Amino acid sequence: EPEVTQTPSHQVTQMGQEVILRCVPISNHLYFYWYRQILGQKVEFLVSFYNNEISEKSEIFDDQFSVERPDGSNFTLKIRSTKLEDSAMYFCASSVRELGEQYFGPGTRLTVT
Amino acid sequence: AQSVTQLGSHVSVSEGALVLLRCNYSSSVPPYLFWYVQYPNQGLQLLLKYTTGATLVKGINGFEAEFKKSETSFHLTKPSAHMSDAAEYFCAVSDNTDKLIFGTGTRLQVFP
Numbered sequence: 001e002p003e004v005t006q007t008p009s010h011q012v013t014q015m016g017q018e019v020i021l022r023c024v025p026i027s028n029h030l031y032f033y034w035y036r037q038i039l040g041q042k043v044e045f046l047v048s049f050y051n052n053e054i055s056e057k058s059e060i061f062d063d064q065f066s067v068e069r070p071d072g073s074n075f076t077l078k079i080r081s082t083k084l085e086d087s088a089m090y091f092c093a094s095s096v097r098e099l100g101e102q103y104f105g106p107g108t109r110l111t112v113t
Numbered sequence: 114a115q116s117v118t119q120l121g122s123h124v125s126v127s128e129g130a131l132v133l134l135r136c137n138y139s140s141s142v143p144p145y146l147f148w149y150v151q152y153p154n155q156g157l158q159l160l161l162k163y164t165t166g167a168t169l170v171k172g173i174n175g176f177e178a179e180f181k182k183s184e185t186s187f188h189l190t191k192p193s194a195h196m197s198d199a200a201e202y203f204c205a206v207s208d209n210t211d212k213l214i215f216g217t218g219t220r221l222q223v224f225p
Contacts, residue, residue: 003156004156031211033211035213035215040217041217042117042215042216042217042218043157043203043205043213043215043218044215045212045213045214048211048212055211056210056211056212058212091156091157093156093157095211098211099145099209099210099211101159101162102159102211102213103156103159104149104156104157104158105156106154106155106156107156
């Protein structure tokens with residue numbers, strides 16, 4: 001069964017460094033999303049992406065964050081100048097259509113020290 | 114703005130017992146409602162969803178949920194728990210966009 005994959009499973013970085021979290025959505029999906037979950041808190045929407053453009057973004061998704069679909073398979077989340085409060089589990093999701101079922105990856109645990 | 118409240122961060126049941134996970138929502142528009150399950154080291158998997166129509170929604174693995182507008186609730190139930198149901202369960206709401214608003218999750222433990 002097709003699935004969303006994410007790499008790495010765990011990323012440790014120092015405060016101020018840039019990180020790129022990678023996701024491979026399901027191949028025929030067109031809509032892509034990033035969510036995050038700070039330990040003990042809710043899963044929070046970050047951004048949705050369609051047709052090489054951001055469709056919607058949350059207040060969390062400020063200039064520190066960017067997303068890109070650099071080729072036909074990967075979907076990346078870049079965090080510039082990481083802060084301690086960026087430590088969280090980051091989930092990628094994809095969907096075949098708007099308002100369709102979102103399929104989630106297993107997440108990348110980001111630890112900023 | 115939408116929000117979701119899940120009552121009980123941990124629920125424990127015996128195998129064969131009724132599972133009831135509670136979810137209340139707040140929405141200014143007719144909501145779309147979802148239940149997701151997360152097994153260890155895996156992504157979130159959709160159990161069931163309510164959009165319009167029948168208020169009792171059946172999902173995978175024997176789970177179902179009922180949309181009660183008057184109570185702003187969407188509780189998840191399963192008549193008989195199985196050991197394999199042990200996981201974390203998330204309720205979510207959307208306002209007819211792709212932005213899902215999640216609750217804090219409920220960890221279900223099933224004892225033999």
